[in-house]
Amino acid sequence: MRLRPLFTKPLAAYHASIFILLIATGAIISLLTNEYIILGSILIVEYVGLLIIMLHVYEKYMKPIKKTTKAVNEFLKGNYRTRIQHTESGNIGELNNKLNELARNLSEFRMQEQMKEEQLSTVIDNTQSGLVLLDGKGYIHLVNRKFLSMFGGESGDYRSFLYYDVLENETIHETVQQTFLYERNIIESFTQVIDVDKRYIEIIGAPIFNERNMLKGAVLLLYDITHLKKLELMRKDFVANVSHELKTPITSITGFAETLLNGAMNDKKTLHSFLTIIYDESYRLQGLIEDLLTLSELEKDNFKLAKTTVHMDKLTGEIIPIIQHRAEQKGINMEMNVQEGITLQGDRERIKQVVINLLTNAINYSPENGEVILTVFDETEYVHVSVSDNGIGIDQAVIPRIFERFYRVDKARSRNTGGTGLGLAIVKHIVEVHDGHISVESEPDNGSTFHVYLPK
Numbered sequence: 175m176r177l178r179p180l181f182t183k184p185l186a187a188y189h190a191s192i193f194i195l196l197i198a199t200g201a202i203i204s205l206l207t208n209e210y211i212i213l214g215s216i217l218i219v220e221y222v223g224l225l226i227i228m229l230h231v232y233e234k235y236m237k238p239i240k241k242t243t244k245a246v247n248e249f250l251k252g253n254y255r256t257r258i259q260h261t262e263s264g265n266i267g268e269l270n271n272k273l274n275e276l277a278r279n280l281s282e283f284r285m286q287e288q289m290k291e292e293q294l295s296t297v298i299d300n301t302q303s304g305l306v307l308l309d310g311k312g313y314i315h316l317v318n319r320k321f322l323s324m325f326g327g328e329s330g331d332y333r334s335f336l337y338y339d340v341l342e343n344e345t346i347h348e349t350v351q352q353t354f355l356y357e358r359n360i361i362e363s364f365t366q367v368i369d370v371d372k373r374y375i376e377i378i379g380a381p382i383f384n385e386r387n388m389l390k391g392a393v394l395l396l397y398d399i400t401h402l403k404k405l406e407l408m409r410k411d412f413v414a415n416v417s418h419e420l421k422t423p424i425t426s427i428t429g430f431a432e433t434l435l436n437g438a439m440n441d442k443k444t445l446h447s448f449l450t451i452i453y454d455e456s457y458r459l460q461g462l463i464e465d466l467l468t469l470s471e472l473e474k475d476n477f478k479l480a481k482t483t484v485h486m487d488k489l490t491g492e493i494i495p496i497i498q499h500r501a502e503q504k505g506i507n508m509e510m511n512v513q514e515g516i517t518l519q520g521d522r523e524r525i526k527q528v529v530i531n532l533l534t535n536a537i538n539y540s541p542e543n544g545e546v547i548l549t550v551f552d553e554t555e556y557v558h559v560s561v562s563d564n565g566i567g568i569d570q571a572v573i574p575r576i577f578e579r580f581y582r583v584d585k586a587r588s589r590n591t592g593g594t595g596l597g598l599a600i601v602k603h604i605v606e607v608h609d610g611h612i613s614v615e616s617e618p619d620n621g622s623t624f625h626v627y628l629p630k
């Protein structure tokens with residue numbers, strides 16, 4: 175038996191009570207008898223007996239309850255890993271077992287909650303749209319990583335602040351106000367300029383309701399729709415370009431036909447010259463429409479190449495008569511350097527178009543008596559087709575642009591040679607659907623070489 179418990183508070187109180195009890199008993203007995211030895215013995219026996227009972231009660235009930243209380247205090251602090259170590263049986267033992275089980279359940283429950291929370295925050299942080307959670311008073315409770323990457327700062331710069339104190343954008347303010355006012359989804363958009371970069375952002379405000387259908391707050395979702403806007407702009411540009419390109423020849427045809435009908439046709443020379451213009455313009459129109467159809471065909475979702483084994487020497491042989499006439503007109507010397515027996519798997523007609531377009535350009539953008547060389551070589555995995563000329567060349571800065579639709583370095587020159595501005599766009603498209611690539615070497619006034627690599 176250890177002595178220390180004797181000095182604890184409850185024990186001291188018990189001790190005092192025993193003392194009072196003994197004095198009271200002593201006083202009562204002393205009234206009945208004068209035998210002090212008997213009286214003393216009774217009191218000592220009584221004292222020892224009570225002391226033993228008291229220590230037993232303390233060890234058996236008080237100490238375990240104190241231990242249990244300490245553990246419960248740990249549970250209250252959230253330390254669910256704490257366990258009550260005990261050897262007691264009976265009621266207290268059972269209570270301790272139940273409490274240990276409760277702690278185990280709580281610990282498991284908390285682990286599951288933590289996991290759920292982590293999963294949710296992973297999802298929120300990895301969504302590709304910015305997300306802001308507001309309460310009914312307009313305080314920000316959460317911003318995700320994407321939002322921070324769009325607007326800068328850290329989450330501490332936003333959390334627990336009123337949205338209008340930390341977000342400057344007027345459209346965001348309006349979206350929040352309208353979401354709260356109309357209690358329905360509100361969609362708006364705005365532009366954001368970072369350095370020189372202009373970004374288009376779509377914002378959706380969605381109200382959040384509680385179980386009693388009362389407005390509790392709102393979620394703001396912010397999407398970067400720059401790529402969609404760019405596509406839309408490109409489409410608009412394309413439509414504008416096509417309309418413009420179609421309008422020029424048609425205006426010319428209508429004008430000359432009208433002049434003829436108004437009497438000019440009676441003059442044989444004028445008739446011939448105007449009809450020639452009308453013919454040339456119709457021809458240009460036809461070329462343009464054919465190129466447009468080719469492009470739209472290539473861009474169809476379900477576009478499929480009609481792949482066969484293409485014999486490159488045969489293919490170039492078929493091209494020469496088509497090109498020769500043009501080259502001769504300009505006194506251009508054509509040189510063919512085609513390795514024999516090269517084959518590749520591809521769409522024959524499309525590849526033919528690639529070579530024709532490149533050769534046509536080489537002739538068109540070369541001076542009279544220039545030189546154009548076509549070479550076709552085997553390069554293990556690829557067939558390398560190159561077309562060189564000693565013509566006007568292209569400025570380094572605009573080389574990436576010449577593959578854009580309708581882009582021409584010199585509009586008038588291109589038009590005079592019957593160009594549509596679509597030739598290289600078609601070439602690039604065909605090469606890419608064959609999983610090949612194209613590159614250009616060029617210098618102004620020093621000619622150009624176009625290299626096309628087609629996988630075999």
Ligand SMILES: Nc1ncnc2c1ncn2[C@@H]1O[C@H](COP(=O)(O)OP(=O)(O)O)[C@@H](O)[C@H]1O
Nearest residue numbers: 535536539576582583588593594595596597598
């Ligand atoms: N071999 C070349 N030499 C110089 N410039 C060229 C050459 N090929 C193409 N270009 C430039 O690229 C532009 C786009 O070519 P392309 O798409 O074939 O259209 P087009 O020939 O109808 O104008 C041409 O207008 C021209 O400015």
Ligand SMILES: [Mg+2]
Nearest residue numbers: 535593597598
């Ligand atoms: Mg061309």
